[in-house]
Amino acid sequence: MRLLWLALTDSGPSQNILNILQPSDHLAPLQPVTRRLSLATVLLKSWLLYLLTTVRCALYGALWSISGRWGWRIHTTVAHLPFGLVLKSTRASHGDGDALRMLDTLRVNSVNAPILIDSVHDGHVAHALSTYVDGEWCPAVHDLSRQDKERLVGDVRNQFASLYSQTHTTIVDHPICTISYTTVVDPRVSWVSERGLQLRSNEEFFRQVWLGIDFEKNQHTVRPRIEPVIIAARVERIVFCHGDLAERNLIFPGGLSAWRQGRSRVCLIDWEFAGWMPEPWDALKATISECEADNEWTRMVRAIFPRAGQFLDADWIWRAEAGMGII
Ligand SMILES: Nc1ncnc2c1ncn2[C@@H]1O[C@H](COP(=O)(O)OP(=O)(O)O)[C@@H](O)[C@H]1O
Ligand SMILES: [Mg+2]
Known part of the structure; x- marks a missing residue:
């Protein structure tokens, strides 16, 4: 696919801020988005399918408590679990889970986002188990x-x-x-x-x-x-x-x-x-x-x-x- 690159000028507010360029030859082309689960996470996902919602709620509640004790929390609502997993537990009416599930249904891999393994809502807390994105945060x-x-x-x-x-x-x-x-x-x-x-x-x-x-x-x-x-x-x-x-x-x-x-x-x-x-x-x-x-x-x-x-x-x-x- 040919991409149009947008060059941002450093000009002041009154000047035109965008120049649309042809595919930029000084930038490496964008790769297609690839979203793939490892074999271990595919097996984990299949195994979780067999568990009742109440069991999964209890499991994620326990994992959340353990993550606090074992220093796995990387944010107030997020724990980085072993095996490249992330558990996000929020007191929201819905969490990230439904949205990540929706992304899985897209015909074309279009959006690079964590891949959902499982999500449940226990009536108070929404838990979403997804893949950990190992990388660097976007700087300012x-x-x-x-x-x-x-x-x-x-x-x-x-x-x-x-x-x-x-x-x-x-x-x-x-x-x-x-x-x-x-x-x-x-x-x-x-x-x-x-x-x-x-x-x-x-x-x-x-x-x-x-x-x-x-x-x-x-x-x-x-x-x-x-x-x-x-x-x-x-x-x-x-x-x-x-x-x-x-x-x-x-x-x-x-x-x-x-x-x-x-x-x-x-x-x-x-x-x-x-x-x-x-x-x-x-x-x-x-x-x-x-x-x-x-x-x-x-x-x-x-x-x-x-x-x-x-x-x-x-x-x-x-x-x-x-x-x-x-x-
Ligand atoms: N899938 C993930 N992979 C790696 N880090 C994550 C992931 N999800 C969340 N984080 C880390 O946890 C932080 C908070 O997560 P986020 O989903 O943005 O929560 P909030 O809704 O509180 O902003 C992120 O800024 C990031 O550092
Ligand atoms: Mg955030």
């Missing part, structure tokens, strides 16, 4: 070279484009919801789950994202610039979104230098906020922690999601001027 973008940034944009953009093209739903009135078809649970729109809102269209969804544009103070300032984007959102596809793209959720398997040489593809972890969402959602979520509208990361996000530009612009207007704040 300002520590990446210009070529790394180009490569990262190309790699991530290619994975998302493939994910979206395989998952976009053709069902009329498909709800906007979590992977488990429950109300959207996301800190960016925390009020949606608090009020148990069922969102049946992109328009309804974006009216929740950009709350308060009808308030008197916003009516003649913010609303005229955001309303057309909400209307334009009607035709956006509903796709399977990751929901938390950030440097901290990217791992270079085998290390940065293997990735630079084209021997691996960047891996996307942390699928807890994945769901059926309008396509521009991943771009909005990827910039949620940014305090500036135009910095290296936001420019990369625009290049990764080239169709999300007007939604990112609207989001910045809302965040800067609507006076609503995200709690």
Whole structure:
């Protein structure tokens, strides 16, 4: 497949930030995504199929406690187990498990993500057992070279484009919801789950994202610039979104230098906020922690999601001027 590489200029905000280049001859080509389980993990997966849910819940509960005592925890919710496994246990209504299972059903290996071995929910805690991605965490973008940034944009953009093209739903009135078809649970729109809102269209969804544009103070300032984007959102596809793209959720398997040489593809972890969402959602979520509208990361996000530009612009207007704040 011919890839278009996006070169990010270091120019100021007013200048054109993207030049689309032909396949870059100074960057190693992207390898196809390969996701393969070792024989041992295939056998483990098959064995777990024979166990009752209650037994597996007890097993993961015990493993979680042991991991605390034996120093296997690498994060408050994540334990690195022996044999290249990871156990993520969260007090969420759903964990990463359903999303990772969904990725397994894609026809084409498109997204490099941990491979799910098993997942259960014991009523309080969601446990997901998956493969450990042995590699290097993505450094802060300002520590990446210009070529790394180009490569990262190309790699991530290619994975998302493939994910979206395989998952976009053709069902009329498909709800906007979590992977488990429950109300959207996301800190960016925390009020949606608090009020148990069922969102049946992109328009309804974006009216929740950009709350308060009808308030008197916003009516003649913010609303005229955001309303057309909400209307334009009607035709956006509903796709399977990751929901938390950030440097901290990217791992270079085998290390940065293997990735630079084209021997691996960047891996996307942390699928807890994945769901059926309008396509521009991943771009909005990827910039949620940014305090500036135009910095290296936001420019990369625009290049990764080239169709999300007007939604990112609207989001910045809302965040800067609507006076609503995200709690
Ligand atoms: N499959 C994995 N392989 C390697 N490290 C992982 C994996 N899953 C999680 N981690 C490590 O645990 C950290 C937290 O996991 P993450 O799923 O991002 O949890 P959170 O939802 O709390 O951000 C990650 O930043 C990473 O360091
Ligand atoms: Mg994370």
